Amino acid sequence: MAMASVFLSLPLLRAPSREAVPYGAKTEYPFCRTRLYNKSFICRKFIHVHGSFAAVASMLGRNAKKRDIVIPExxxxxxxxxxxxxxxLAYQDNLLPAATIGLLGLLLLVQATRVRFVFxxxxxxxxxxxxxxxxxxNVFVGGKNRWRYSTFVNWEFWWPQFPILIYFKETQTKPEGQIHFFPVxxxxxxxxxxxxxRAGPSKTSGPK
Incomplete structure (x- = not known):
């Protein structure tokens, strides 16, 4: 288990080749799609158009929108x-618990100014x-403090209304799963x- 570790530490898929027929051109091939894309009909084979062949090579995801980098404040x-x-507690002369809780508060205050979660x-x-x-x-389990979303098994907020801890389990660090806790x-x-x-829904509701 990595408790607050930072505080102490496809291949590309190839799409089927497709060809473009100028918009409005007639074709005898019934398997042509009728989807309009950049004023072209997309077909799965070379198609004879005005005595010539026209082809367009495409790859899945070429026009997919990339997700932005998100850094929560x-x-x-x-x-x-x-x-x-x-x-x-200090005012009531409970000095030992006051010192313990105070040091934890100071640590989290400093870390809030410097630690960033980058998605x-x-x-x-x-x-x-x-x-x-x-x-x-990571000082507890080794490896870089970077975990792919595809390896997340589950995650939770404790507690959603006033989140104090975020928990998640991933299989990137070790196949049986590695647990992490971070103060929010x-x-x-x-x-x-x-x-x-990025990681899919949690079982808990969102913070208000």
Whole structure:
């Protein structure tokens, strides 16, 4: 189990070849599609048009829209709440728990200013600072702090109404699955929305 690890650490598919017939041209081939694409009828074979052959090579995904890189904004509510609790405990002379909770609050406050979750086209990666520097190797389980969405088994927010922890399990680190926990020091709504989009739905409802 990797507890808050950053805080302590297709082949291309080839589409069938298709040919373009100028818009409005007649053809005797019944298997031509009637879909209009750039003012051309798309067919699956070479088609005789005005005494010549016209062909267009295409590949799946060439015109597919790429997903944007998403970086949820930092959120300081959890560190502030922890520091407030620590202050209240210190006021009541409960110094040991106050010091423990206060140190945790300070740690999360610092990390909220520097740790970034970067959601790119194919993976979630943990980076550092506004310059998005590499976070290095995961100190608990090894390997880079980057996990492909296709390897996510499941994920959850605890708790959706006021997210404190995000949990996810992936099979990239090890086949039987690796669990990760991270404190939610990011905008919970932004984080939830991009997780749903990139990693699929969670069993929990979204944060309000």
């Amino acid at each position: 930092p959120d300081y509510r959890i560190p502030v709440v922890l520091l407030g609790i620590a202050g209240g 790119d086209e194919e993976a979630l990666e943990v980076k550092i600072g506004n310059q998005l520097e590499e976070s290095g190797e 020091i990011f905008n919970g709504k932004q984080l939830y929305d991009v997780m749903v989009e």
